[in-house]
Amino acid sequence: MFVRMVRYFFLIGVIFPMFTYAQSKKIPKNVADILVAAGKNRSELEKVISYCDKQSNPLKLQAAYFLIANMGIHHSECYYWADSTNNKIDFNELSYPNFEAAVKAFEALKLKKGKLHPVKTILQDIATIKSDFLIDNIEMSFKMWKHGWAKKIPFGDFCEYILPYRVSVEPLQKWRKTYLDKFAFVDELSKKKNVSTVLSFIAADERLWFKDSWGTETRNEPLPRLGAQQLLFRKTGMCEDIADLEVFTLRSQGIPASLNIIPYWATSTASHFVNTAFDGKMSAVKFDVTRTPAVENKLAREPSKVIRITYSKQPNLIADIEREEDIPEGFMRLHNYTDITDQYWETTDIKCELFPSTSKRGVKNFYVCVFNGLKWKPTWWGKVNNNSVIFKNMPKGCVFLPAYYKNGKIQPAGLPIAQGFAHRIVFDPDTVNTSSIVLKAQDQYLLYRPGRAYELFYWNNRWVSLGKKVAPKNAAELAFQNVPRHCLLLMIPEYTEGKERPFMMTEDNKRIWF
Numbered sequence: 001m002f003v004r005m006v007r008y009f010f011l012i013g014v015i016f017p018m019f020t021y022a023q024s025k026k027i028p029k030n031v032a033d034i035l036v037a038a039g040k041n042r043s044e045l046e047k048v049i050s051y052c053d054k055q056s057n058p059l060k061l062q063a064a065y066f067l068i069a070n071m072g073i074h075h076s077e078c079y080y081w082a083d084s085t086n087n088k089i090d091f092n093e094l095s096y097p098n099f100e101a102a103v104k105a106f107e108a109l110k111l112k113k114g115k116l117h118p119v120k121t122i123l124q125d126i127a128t129i130k131s132d133f134l135i136d137n138i139e140m141s142f143k144m145w146k147h148g149w150a151k152k153i154p155f156g157d158f159c160e161y162i163l164p165y166r167v168s169v170e171p172l173q174k175w176r177k178t179y180l181d182k183f184a185f186v187d188e189l190s191k192k193k194n195v196s197t198v199l200s201f202i203a204a205d206e207r208l209w210f211k212d213s214w215g216t217e218t219r220n221e222p223l224p225r226l227g228a229q230q231l232l233f234r235k236t237g238m239c240e241d242i243a244d245l246e247v248f249t250l251r252s253q254g255i256p257a258s259l260n261i262i263p264y265w266a267t268s269t270a271s272h273f274v275n276t277a278f279d280g281k282m283s284a285v286k287f288d289v290t291r292t293p294a295v296e297n298k299l300a301r302e303p304s305k306v307i308r309i310t311y312s313k314q315p316n317l318i319a320d321i322e323r324e325e326d327i328p329e330g331f332m333r334l335h336n337y338t339d340i341t342d343q344y345w346e347t348t349d350i351k352c353e354l355f356p357s358t359s360k361r362g363v364k365n366f367y368v369c370v371f372n373g374l375k376w377k378p379t380w381w382g383k384v385n386n387n388s389v390i391f392k393n394m395p396k397g398c399v400f401l402p403a404y405y406k407n408g409k410i411q412p413a414g415l416p417i418a419q420g421f422a423h424r425i426v427f428d429p430d431t432v433n434t435s436s437i438v439l440k441a442q443d444q445y446l447l448y449r450p451g452r453a454y455e456l457f458y459w460n461n462r463w464v465s466l467g468k469k470v471a472p473k474n475a476a477e478l479a480f481q482n483v484p485r486h487c488l489l490l491m492i493p494e495y496t497e498g499k500e501r502p503f504m505m506t507e508d509n510k511r512i513w514f
Contacts, residue, residue, distance in 0.1 A: 144254030175228030
């Protein structure tokens with residue numbers, strides 16, 4: 001009997017530790033699912049739940065649930081250095097007093113180790129995040145939430161725009177305390193000034209020490225985003241880094257803030273990143289440190305879309321119904337964003353008729369593209385309905401092309417459409433009834449260089465050449481014959497930098513750029 005009792009208690013002692021804290025509590029299913037997916041890192045997340053459950057403020061446990069439940073869609077995109085035999089090299093730039101010293105040390109390391117190369121890594125949050133990091137983030141978020149003008153905002157808005165420990169895909173680095181101390185003046189200002197004034201002060205301060213490197217340098221490392229500490233350490237970055245910096249700064253002081261993406265400019269090249277801050281009533285205030293004035297600055301040109309990045313998963317996104325490989329690379333593969341284009345630009349829904357041959361392919365979801373960098377680039381999506389598709393909340397003043405995505409390539413699915421503020425034009429080229437056009441030089445758009453060739457194209461499911469012309473000396477215009485009517489045109493010089501814009505010609509030979 002005694003031996004049996006010993007065996008019984010021995011088994012209890014072995015089995016009992018297998019019942020985790022989470023199993024002893026009734027937690028939300030979406031949180032439980034993440035705990036299972038976390039694998040070996042499960043215990044770190046359970047420590048956070050256990051800690052918050054013991055706090056006097058029950059909202060801390062709900063905050064932990066919010067972070068963990070949405071953690072599965074988040075990761076860091078970073079890298080490490082390796083030598084010619086792929087051995088990892090121990091190097092951390094943040095170990096040096098400043099970035100210049102780190103660069104000097106790295107150059108010395110290359111002399112010692114030989115040629116080094118970066119190895120890109122993806123670190124999933126659920127598999128790598130530590131309990132002390134998350135607990136510290138929660139505690140400091142709550143401390144600052146009830147300290148500033150946003151102390152009365154709803155708990156849900158606090159969770160979305162103050163609580164998150166990351167902004168995008170940056171390497172995870174502890175940042176709350178560092179930012180809290182560095183930008184303490186923001187907290188002091190917020191006690192006396194409104195949100196617009198505080199944002200103006202932040203912009204003025206950061207322009208003194210942070211350099212906007214857009215167009216002047218390229219980051220030659222597989223690091224799409226700098227970590228929170230790297231931003232302060234390097235003191236330089238492009239607009240996406242600057243926008244991340246603003247979110248870290250504002251949230252550290254208990255001010256709700258978001259990162260907003262302009263995937264592409266619809267009437268220019270490149271993309272852009274801006275911010276939204278919120279006042280005590282959760283009224284949105286637009287914020288862009290790269291522009292003057294930084295607060296409530298209107299966009300200089302038409303965006304393809306304006307997308308707000310959230311921490312939590314959002315419903316009714318293309319990523320919920322389509323396989324990732326069938327979605328173009330970019331923000332549409334994410335599960336955490338909302339469309340706020342109409343907060344920045346006048347918009348409308350655009351209905352596009354599809355080619356009959358396209359409908360036979362069995363494609364259910366289509367994409368709408370803008371012309372950017374001499375390519376049609378997808379910026380939104382819609383579902384097919386009776387051989388047409390409606391793309392919602394699209395900016396006016398742009399030209400769009402409906403398309404589908406297959407085998408990593410965008411394929412035209414219909415005719416281009418120019419959506420103006422009062423009119424809508426479908427570009428259906430008439431190759432039978434053609435005309436001659438004269439393309440005059442125009443400041444900031446088209447200046448002819450003597451002896452250089454200029455090629456004119458029209459769109460007919462691809463760019464079709466209408467021939468080349470060489471500009472004579474002092475040329476103010478070039479004439480082209482046999483140009484189809486009702487078509488979208490594009491002029492490309494031999495010295496192109498990929499910034500040319502499409503245009504149309506009116507019946508009275510006037511040119512309208514898009």
